[in-house]
Amino acid sequence: MMIPSEGELFKKILGPTWGKLHPDIQARFDKNPLPGKPLHYTGTLSELSCSRVGRLLGYLSMPFVKGALMPYNDADFPVDIQVYSRHNCAWIFKQRTYRLHARKPVMFTSYMAESPKGEVLEYVGMGLGMKLVLDVRDGNLHFESDGYFWQLFGVRIPLPDVLTPGKTFLRHRNNSANQFDIRIEIRHALFGTTFTQAGIFREVTV
Template identity: 80%
Template sequence: MSIPSEGELFKKVLGPAWGGLHPDIQARFDKNPAPGQPLRYSGRLTELRCSRLGRVLGQLTMPLIKGALMPYNDADFPVDIQVYSKPNSAAIFKQRTYRLNGRKPIMFTSFMAESGKGEVLEYVGMGLGMKLLLAVREGNLHFESDGYFWQLFGVRIPLPGLLTPGKTFLCHRNQSANQFDIRIEIHHALFGLMFTQAGIFHEVTT
């Protein structure tokens, strides 16, 4: 099985729109992490916020999907990211280690895969995941969730939108060949902005 990259999947999904991405972003996602040779990124979160309801939801789900919904408000702390593959797997895994101020590090791992229909799916743990829509705007890469699901015995069961944390928006914006920023917001249809993360990262090449 060939070693996968996010870029291969994103090219397929975006089609001609891939060409509108900044060349630095194209190069970043074109890299293939061989098993045992992860891509490493380091940076700092400038903003980590959650609403009161978000904090409750984050605390309740922490034992199941640790770190997917961060129930804290903080700023200016380091985050390390590893992007890696596994032998005989077409999925791309992403491990994030959050080193919040005054707390023990929190590690959260998700993985991205292509569905049989060519959809981009991200799994966050316990069979829970979301379908992602991709778009290119002003040369930057945008992701938007298009429904959450619970996968059980290979079957995806859609979850009602009101019973989820809300719609997820992520922007990967280029700053230079070796630096980018990411902003994530989760908005609930009834309760508004629930979670926010924003940070600046660079690839670790040594």
């Protein structure tokens, strides 16, 4: 069985557009983490913010998907990321550890999978997830959510947009062969920007 990587999935979904990505980003996502040998990244989140509505949603969702929507405002704190695979599993897992100021570290794990229809799906826990649409702009990789869902007994049940945190926008921008920055914004149609994260990361060898 082929060891899964985000690159294999993204390459398949993007098709010829994959070639428009900066070569450093292609090389970064082409790495395949062997089971038990995760890829490690470390960095600093320069911005973590949420609106009042975002804070409410963060606290309400915490018992179910802790860390997916953080109801905090903070800045300039370290974050560690592990990307890993499991034996006989096609999913790609991503574990993030946020080391906020004056709080216990918050750990959040999601996984990415390809649907039978060839869609990129990211699951955040309790069967909750979102469909992602990929794009390349100026050589950088962009993701936009295209609907949230709750998967129950293998069936995806779409969630009304108004009942979600909002549309997710993520940009992976290359800085150098070993450094990149990430910016995430979640924007609600009625309440505006509910969550923002921005930081700079680099791969580390452990």
